[in-house]
Each structure stands twice: as structure tokens, then as C-alpha cells.
Amino acid sequence: MSTAAVRAEGVIRHFGDVKALNGVSIEFEPGMIYGLLGPNGAGKTTLIRVLTTLLRPDAGTAHVAGVDVLANPTEARRRLGLAGQSAAVDEFLTGEENLHMIGRLYGLSKRDARKRADEVLERMTLTDAANRQVKTYSGGMRRRLDLAASMVGRPEVLFLDEPTTGIDPGSRIDIWGLMADLVDDGTTILMTTQYLEEADQLADRVGVIDDGILIAEGTADELKDEMGGSIVELSVRDADLENTLGALTSALGAGISFDAGRKLISVPAPNGPLELMAVSRTLDAASLIPTQLEIRKPTLDDVFLKITGNGESASTAAGGES
Amino acid sequence: MTTSLVHTRGVGLKQATRDTGIIVKRNAMRNVRIPQLVLFATVQPVMFLLLFNYVFGGSIGLALGDAYGGKYINYLLPGMLVQTALFSSIQTAVGLTEDLAAGVIDRFRSLPIARSAVLAGRTLADMTRTLVVMTLLLAVGFLVGFDAPGGLLRTLAGICLCALFGFSMSWVMALVGLVVKTPEAANSAGFLPLFPLMFASSIFVPPETLPSWMKGFASNQPVTVLSDTLRGLILGDEFLATQSRSLSELILYSLFWIGAIIAVFAPLAVRKYRRTVS
Ligand SMILES: Nc1ncnc2c1ncn2[C@@H]1O[C@H](COP(=O)(O)OP(=O)(O)OP(=O)(O)O)[C@@H](O)[C@H]1O
Ligand SMILES: [Mg+2]
Numbered sequence: 282m283s284t285a286a287v288r289a290e291g292v293i294r295h296f297g298d299v300k301a302l303n304g305v306s307i308e309f310e311p312g313m314i315y316g317l318l319g320p321n322g323a324g325k326t327t328l329i330r331v332l333t334t335l336l337r338p339d340a341g342t343a344h345v346a347g348v349d350v351l352a353n354p355t356e357a358r359r360r361l362g363l364a365g366q367s368a369a370v371d372e373f374l375t376g377e378e379n380l381h382m383i384g385r386l387y388g389l390s391k392r393d394a395r396k397r398a399d400e401v402l403e404r405m406t407l408t409d410a411a412n413r414q415v416k417t418y419s420g421g422m423r424r425r426l427d428l429a430a431s432m433v434g435r436p437e438v439l440f441l442d443e444p445t446t447g448i449d450p451g452s453r454i455d456i457w458g459l460m461a462d463l464v465d466d467g468t469t470i471l472m473t474t475q476y477l478e479e480a481d482q483l484a485d486r487v488g489v490i491d492d493g494i495l496i497a498e499g500t501a502d503e504l505k506d507e508m509g510g511s512i513v514e515l516s517v518r519d520a521d522l523e524n525t526l527g528a529l530t531s532a533l534g535a536g537i538s539f540d541a542g543r544k545l546i547s548v549p550a551p552n553g554p555l556e557l558m559a560v561s562r563t564l565d566a567a568s569l570i571p572t573q574l575e576i577r578k579p580t581l582d583d584v585f586l587k588i589t590g591n592g593e594s595a596s597t598a599a600g601g602e603s
Numbered sequence: 604m605t606t607s608l609v610h611t612r613g614v615g616l617k618q619a620t621r622d623t624g625i626i627v628k629r630n631a632m633r634n635v636r637i638p639q640l641v642l643f644a645t646v647q648p649v650m651f652l653l654l655f656n657y658v659f660g661g662s663i664g665l666a667l668g669d670a671y672g673g674k675y676i677n678y679l680l681p682g683m684l685v686q687t688a689l690f691s692s693i694q695t696a697v698g699l700t701e702d703l704a705a706g707v708i709d710r711f712r713s714l715p716i717a718r719s720a721v722l723a724g725r726t727l728a729d730m731t732r733t734l735v736v737m738t739l740l741l742a743v744g745f746l747v748g749f750d751a752p753g754g755l756l757r758t759l760a761g762i763c764l765c766a767l768f769g770f771s772m773s774w775v776m777a778l779v780g781l782v783v784k785t786p787e788a789a790n791s792a793g794f795l796p797l798f799p800l801m802f803a804s805s806i807f808v809p810p811e812t813l814p815s816w817m818k819g820f821a822s823n824q825p826v827t828v829l830s831d832t833l834r835g836l837i838l839g840d841e842f843l844a845t846q847s848r849s850l851s852e853l854i855l856y857s858l859f860w861i862g863a864i865i866a867v868f869a870p871l872a873v874r875k876y877r878r879t880v881s
Binding site: 333334335337355356358359361362363365367368369370371372373374378382383385386387388414430434 | 614618622625626628629632633636637705706707709710711712713714715716878
């Protein structure tokens, strides 16, 4: 019998011509935070909707906390909690009433539902606003109320679709703390996020999804290691750009890329300082002076840009198919 | 394995009732918190009642002669009650689409509750609101001369029957809402099926004056049957003497329509609800 918190196999869901999910398999153990990354339209929300019984896949199977969500949705719903991408709270009820209703729908008595509502309100620091109608809440407060709602039923597996989007940095840190607490209490969390730094900080495992396919998976460190060591970054005056790219490519080979937005040239540096020295020698020999030159460890952003192909590559033979 | 399936597959009737009650309460709270919902639902039929009574009351009243105390309002009010139930049912479609748009339906669908609870909670709460609106309409009716020839008790019985009819129509509108998905579309799509029901009926005038090809439909369709049943209850023998059906036949025919509409549309709506992708 499987004890995986989430296990999905070959999940396919198309909307007309759009292949939102094109054969996704994913599995992870209880007691961790799994971070799902992917560009807009990658299929993150669709996957969460399938796993939380809101959407039937065209093909594939999905289990949450050992329960088959397709065969036994009601039982699966008892074990999962969901905070969707946009806050799903009732404008005309107070924060307290929203949570009380949800507690009641989970089968709690009136008293227990009230107690539970107060607990989660407190955890989300909404106690002061508990008796105000939600229509008076700010966007961030709604978001927090929505998170509170997803916790009312003490789910075994909690699905959070971009939980910190639209939340100020201070509250974001609070929510990170809260998620860590939940995991300490035995909850498993699957979250999506646009903030790679968030996945880096929080997630025990990271999956990258693009065009409906899971294209990479591992711990944040494993993914960074696949980048192959450090990165040398430099910028030059626009007039020197072409010469610089040419000189570096012929001296150092493939893998050099240019980010037009940030006007940064990146050179993979598996041996760290050696490549940095090679870069500076090459530039020196060509009498090119960079406006900026530094070496740094790869971040999840680098991984993300590389494997989702969103970074513009300067060389034709960019390596790194995995 | 089989026992655990039976145990966990859905939820029992007892839980379904409990879940429905919780959602009725939520919707009722919205009705109270959003006064426009009750206000506009009341203003419209009151306006219709007054306009029809004072604009057409003269000419139709002449045609009615001395019947019903010589007052058109006595003939009109039962019909207006049925029309109120019809119009109010559109709010079921609108309210559902608003919940869909706000993501509230997704939240409900992620909870371990009965499949029917969200729709039943909506239609029942809407029925309660319709009862309030009809009572207010009745009060205005009394102010402008309605005198309930059949007595107050029978008038109240008529209102209850009419509320049940509104409840059945709410299931039709639940399906409409789930199909069209946006509040604007729900509003216009909701009216469409109501217009023929409303005008090819006895709400405003006795259907004798309709062209013969329309008469067969008009005298058997639910709105006419309900209006006539209400008149039988509220106006009493004077009205029944003009009818081919007796009061008990009318009541049974009304209950048949209410039951048939629910039997067809409630399962369709619940099915659609389970499959709706917002
Ligand atoms: N109900 C739907 N009808 C039609 N297309 C849909 C529907 N839901 C999702 N899609 C499409 O499926 C694809 C995946 O959407 P999804 O919402 O899962 O992406 P996402 O990874 O959550 O994106 P984002 O980061 O923008 O939230 C998109 O192309 C989207 O347009
Ligand atoms: Mg999304």
C-alpha cells in the first residue's frame, strides 16, 4: 500500500487544443514541502485542480494521502485542503463566519467550529478583523483568510496555489513560518510559486513543469548542481557586446548566454575561479573592459531559466539537455 | 474494500441535510446583508401590481364586470404572486454564477460535503426569500383594495404553493446558471424561458381571448395551472365556477407540475454541478 502524500501517474488534461497537462507523474512522501515551479500557463493550477478533485483528467491516476481522488473524491476531500490561486471567500460574511461555515461543513459542532475558526484566525493574524465583513479586507487579508480556510479541516495534504502572491514581504515571511509550523505538525504541503527564492528557502523538493510536462525534479541543491558549479557574470558597453560574446565563445566554448533584459553575459564556471581568470584574460587580450564582472553561485532562477528555455542563449550549442 | 467503498463513496442523507442547512444559512445571511436583493425583488412586482391595477384595471375591470367584488386587483394579485415566483427564480442562476466567479463554488467542491448541498442550499434559501417578497406584495395588495375573497388562510396556502413552484423553477435556473457561467448571461438567459410561460398564461387575463392554437398550451402549462389554482384558493367559488377543473384537480395538477419540474431539473443541475469547470 502506498504511503505517498501525493502520487499521480500519467495525468493528461487537454482543453481543446491546449495541452494543459500532457502526462505528468509526480510522487512525494509525507512531511515535506513540495514546490512546483513553472512559467505562466505551464499547467500548475490544472495539476492542483486535478489533485484536489475539482477537475477530472482525461487520463491518468491520482492519489492523495493514499486515497484515489477519481474513485473516491469525498474521502480524498476529507484529507486535503486547498487555497486556490485567487481567494475564494465570501465577501458578505465576516472572516469568522466564513471559517465557521467551513468548519461546520467539515462536520464540526458549532462550538468546535467556532474554536477552530478562532485558532486559524489567530494563526493568520486576522483576529482583529475577525468580525468585519470580508468586503472591507485588503487583498492580502483576503489571501490570508483563504489560507486560513484551507487549514480549517486539519488536512493531511495542503495544496497552496501561489500562496504568497500579492502579499507584502513582512506577511510573506509570516506565511513561510506558518508553513514550516504546519509541516512540523505533520502536514504535507504542495505549493506553486512564482518566487524561486521562496521555493529555494522552503521546499524540500522542487519540480519544474513546462508545457504540461514535468521537466526536472530534485532538491533545490541537486537542481543547482546540474547547472555545473558557479557562474561568471559580466556586462559590457553595448558597442562592445558583439566582440565580447565572440571572444568569449571562441576562448571558452559553448554555454555562454546573454540576458537581454538585464544586459548580463553569463559564463558557466564549473571550476569557479579558473573560468573567472580565463574570462578576464580573454577580455584583456581583446582590450575589452567590462563595466561589471563577478562570480556567483547559481540560484534556482538560473536553473529555471535554463531548463524552461526562457533564457536567450548566445551560443548555438548550448549544452544541458537532461 | 467493498464496505469501505460503501462507507466513503458519498455522504448519507443525514449529512446531506445538515450540509444543505449550513449552506441555506450562508445564503440567507447574504440575502439579509445585501438588502438590494430583497428590495429590488420586492419593488419590481409591487410596481407591476400597481401599474397593471391602475393602467389596465379600468378596462379589464369593466370586462370582469361585477365579478370578484368588481375589483381587478382581486383577479390580478394571484397572478402577480406566480409571476413573482418566476422572476425570483432567476436570482438562483445569478447567485450561482456569482459564486462560481468568486471561486466559492471551487471551495465548496473541495470540501467533503454532499453533492447536492450547494444547489439545494441555494434553491431553498431563494425560496425563503421569495416567501418574504410575496408576503410584502400581499401587504401592498391589501393596501390597494385586495380583499382575499377566499379568506386569509386559503390565501396563505396559495402563497406556500406558489413558493414551492418558485423552488421548482429555481432548479431550472440552477441549471441555466451552471451552463452560462457568468452573472450577466445568467440574467438574460434566465428570462428567455420565462417570457412565453408568462404571456401565454392566465397571469394577467383569462386565456379565453388567446388564439386557439395557443390555447392548448396556455391552459395546461404550469404558470396557468398555478395561477388558476391560486385563484381557486384565493378567490373561491366565484372563480371556480368559471373553470373546467375543480379546486382539488387544480391543486393536484399544480403539484404534478412542481414535482415533474424538480424531478427533471434537479438531477440535471446536480450532474452539471459535478462537472462544471469554472
Ligand atoms: N478551463 C480552461 N479552459 C481552457 N483552457 C484552460 C482552462 N484552464 C486552463 N487552461 C489552459 O491550460 C494551460 C495551463 O493553465 P494553468 O492555469 O494550469 O497554468 P499555470 O501554470 O497555473 O499558470 P499561471 O502561472 O499563470 O497560474 C493554459 O494554457 C491555460 O490557458
Ligand atoms: Mg496558476
